[in-house]
Amino acid sequence: MTDKFIADLHKGHELNMLAKTEEMLAAYDDVIDLSVGDPDMTTPAPIIEAAYRDSLAGHTHYTAFRGDPALRAQIVAYYKEEYDVDIADEEVFVVTSANMGMFVALFTCLNPGDEVLIPDPCFPVYMDQIRFCRARAVPVPTYEEERFRFNPARAREFVTEKTKALIINTPCNPTGACMNLSDMREIADFAKEFDLLVIADDIYTSMSYQEPFVPIISLPGMKERTITINSTSKNFVMTGYRLGWNIAPAYLADAMRKTNDLMVFTAPAPSQRAALYALAHRHELMPAVMDEFRERVCKTAERINAIPRLSVLPPMGTFYLFVNIKETGLSSEEFVYQVLEKAHVLLMPGTAFGAAGEGYVRIACTRSVEELTKATERIQSAGL
Numbered sequence: 001m002t003d004k005f006i007a008d009l010h011k012g013h014e015l016n017m018l019a020k021t022e023e024m025l026a027a028y029d030d031v032i033d034l035s036v037g038d039p040d041m042t043t044p045a046p047i048i049e050a051a052y053r054d055s056l057a058g059h060t061h062y063t064a065f066r067g068d069p070a071l072r073a074q075i076v077a078y079y080k081e082e083y084d085v086d087i088a089d090e091e092v093f094v095v096t097s098a099n100m101g102m103f104v105a106l107f108t109c110l111n112p113g114d115e116v117l118i119p120d121p122c123f124p125v126y127m128d129q130i131r132f133c134r135a136r137a138v139p140v141p142t143y144e145e146e147r148f149r150f151n152p153a154r155a156r157e158f159v160t161e162k163t164k165a166l167i168i169n170t171p172c173n174p175t176g177a178c179m180n181l182s183d184m185r186e187i188a189d190f191a192k193e194f195d196l197l198v199i200a201d202d203i204y205t206s207m208s209y210q211e212p213f214v215p216i217i218s219l220p221g222m223k224e225r226t227i228t229i230n231s232t233s234k235n236f237v238m239t240g241y242r243l244g245w246n247i248a249p250a251y252l253a254d255a256m257r258k259t260n261d262l263m264v265f266t267a268p269a270p271s272q273r274a275a276l277y278a279l280a281h282r283h284e285l286m287p288a289v290m291d292e293f294r295e296r297v298c299k300t301a302e303r304i305n306a307i308p309r310l311s312v313l314p315p316m317g318t319f320y321l322f323v324n325i326k327e328t329g330l331s332s333e334e335f336v337y338q339v340l341e342k343a344h345v346l347l348m349p350g351t352a353f354g355a356a357g358e359g360y361v362r363i364a365c366t367r368s369v370e371e372l373t374k375a376t377e378r379i380q381s382a383g384l
């Protein structure tokens, strides 16, 4: 195949393991897929019905550029009620998903050659998005011994005069790590010392099992240097709605609007109405779903820890488990291929999330407890 008309940036942009899963799933007809971060649950029916009702009532158009005013007001109320953070309407910017929110933020803020510190392992899309902005992602390793928290003392070694921003993600995909108040304070001090923009990917906030989630914008002096990325994908099991929001100082929200205009104008109106309903009714709709995720990760972690040569930290957050496979003597990729072949279970190698993921595999507890049980039994029988 020719690549004659393709931009240089795309060349050498290999599909990573996340994108190869379709092929791997087709290998056997009874594969249990624990590779994807898209839960098996359908969005709660009242949210779907609200989107339908509001569409029939005429919410089928472009909305205001920064998002439906009713949704923006609900987002402002959400941060006040959940975290006692005051956000002004001009600081809210509705986008089509966290993925898009991150790209819009990076595209709006980065100049060619700028460097962005990212945790390693991390959600791999960050690296390519930064590269597509002609900037450079600088991975800062995180370690199991430090419960995979982003360690500012280590990050200092990676700061140069080109460092402009730092991405944090807590609760974290893929490690499940959660940073507590004192971790966040250290990160805030670090960002202020080096005058960095912080981009906080806060999309798993409801899945914080041990300690409450602390938004970095709630810490003194951080709102003016932070872009918060959020979405309904995980906290409201609404991945297909493609709806999120960025919170940023008004001048940055305004600049992001210009970037967003070039791509989509506005997020889909029905999805915005769905998000409005989801946020307003979160207390009645979501606790049962979050309890289900907690049960899945806790039970699966127990089973994994009972398998010789595998271990995992007690679940802290998200629906992911980052399993240490070092004692098997296999690389992450070898382990994944062997588990697929011998157990017909599809996992993600830790290296799909960065070099520091070697020696680990990610289990996404996005299937039922029964399927997760079957999968762990099969993995145990594979005897790796």
Ligand SMILES: Cc1ncc(COP(=O)(O)O)c(C=O)c1O
Binding pocket: 037, 097, 098, 099, 100, 123, 169, 172, 173, 201, 203, 230, 231, 232, 233, 239, 243, 244
């Ligand atoms: C850490 C992280 N950020 C962003 C995303 C993208 O989320 P969205 O569906 O809102 O684009 C994901 C999806 O898995 C994720 O894990």
